[in-house]
Amino acid sequence: MSPFTSEESITSSYVKNENPDVIINIVDATNLSRSLFFTTQLLELGIPVVVALNKSDITDRKKTEIDVKKLEQKLGCPVIRTVSTASGHDGLKDVVKKAVSLKECGQKAPYVQDEINLQDKAAVEAEDRKRFEFVNGIVKTVEKRRVFTKDKNKQDKIDSVLTNKFIGLPVFAVIMFGVFYISQSTVGTWIADWLVGWIETFQAWVGELVANASPFTQALLVDGIIGGVGAVVGFLPLVMVMPSGRVSEMTTSFRFSWPPVAYRVRVRVKGVPATTASLP
Numbered sequence: 001m002s003p004f005t006s007e008e009s010i011t012s013s014y015v016k017n018e019n020p021d022v023i024i025n026i027v028d029a030t031n032l033s034r035s036l037f038f039t040t041q042l043l044e045l046g047i048p049v050v051v052a053l054n055k056s057d058i059t060d061r062k063k064t065e066i067d068v069k070k071l072e073q074k075l076g077c078p079v080i081r082t083v084s085t086a087s088g089h090d091g092l093k094d095v096v097k098k099a100v101s102l103k104e105c106g107q108k109a110p111y112v113q114d115e116i117n118l119q120d121k122a123a124v125e126a127e128d129r130k131r132f133e134f135v136n137g138i139v140k141t142v143e144k145r146r147v148f149t150k151d152k153n154k155q156d157k158i159d160s161v162l163t164n165k166f167i168g169l170p171v172f173a174v175i176m177f178g179v180f181y182i183s184q185s186t187v188g189t190w191i192a193d194w195l196v197g198w199i200e201t202f203q204a205w206v207g208e209l210v211a212n213a214s215p216f217t218q219a220l221l222v223d224g225i226i227g228g229v230g231a232v233v234g235f236l237p238l239v240m241v242m243p244s245g246r247v248s249e250m251t252t253s254f255r256f257s258w259p260p261v262a263y264r265v266r267v268r269v270k271g272v273p274a275t276t277a278s279l280p
Contacts, residue, residue, distance in 0.1 A: 048102035063146040191237035199230035
């Protein structure tokens with residue numbers, strides 16, 4: 001056996017050493033290819049196996065169809081849909097009842113591994129590839145996944161307009177003008193004026209306190225430290241509002257590119273919602 005997870009390792013060790021009457025193999029219905037690899041190895045032991053096709057509720061939500069009857073024929077063992085997280089689901093009880101009824105029965109394996117040297121890593125990997133091909137053939141026959149390539153949500157429709165090679169650049173220019181206007185003419189300047197006014201008031205107050213001090217002390221405290229900090233703080237709101245506007249632009253998907261410079265690529269994978277990426 002070639003278990004992949006800690007659970008499969010424990011199962012492998014148990015069935016090899018304890019000789020169980022029946023094996024209940026809980027399979028992840030959302031990832032049949034990976035799960036059935038271990039199932040085919042269990043079936044080679046000759047011990048009756050009942051496959052519990054768990055997470056069936058998730059496959060239903062994803063509109064993934066699994067032909068249970070055909071899967072039973074391909075594996076040569078009972079396959080029962082289950083939902084372990086739902087109360088009152090009869091699938092788990094059906095699995096146990098079926099397992100009890102198979103006690104002292106035989107089990108025929110749909111796939112039998114060739115006699116190989118298990119110490120030979122290359123031979124083991126080659127045999128595993130053959131088993132994966134067999135399992136993938138079963139999955140291809142019994143499973144139908146929903147393809148999302150033709151589905152368009154609201155964001156996709158907006159993107160088709162805003163990322164148009166003719167409209168995208170003017171819209172981008174308008175948005176950038178808005179960001180500059182907000183940061184340099186309205187919000188940014190309002191905050192800067194308020195901070196500068198407060199600092200100038202504080203500067204005048206400190207100037208009165210050190211009026212009798214030496215000219216060097218006055219220049220250091222009033223004009224140097226306070227005046228220098230005031231110059232930086234007065235400029236800071238103008239700088240901070242600009243990145244905030246850019247972040248808002250990025251998070252709302254307003255990414256635009258002109259075809260000769262860059263391309264907006266929509267990546268669509270079978271069975272996976274579309275994603276987007278920008279390539280330089």
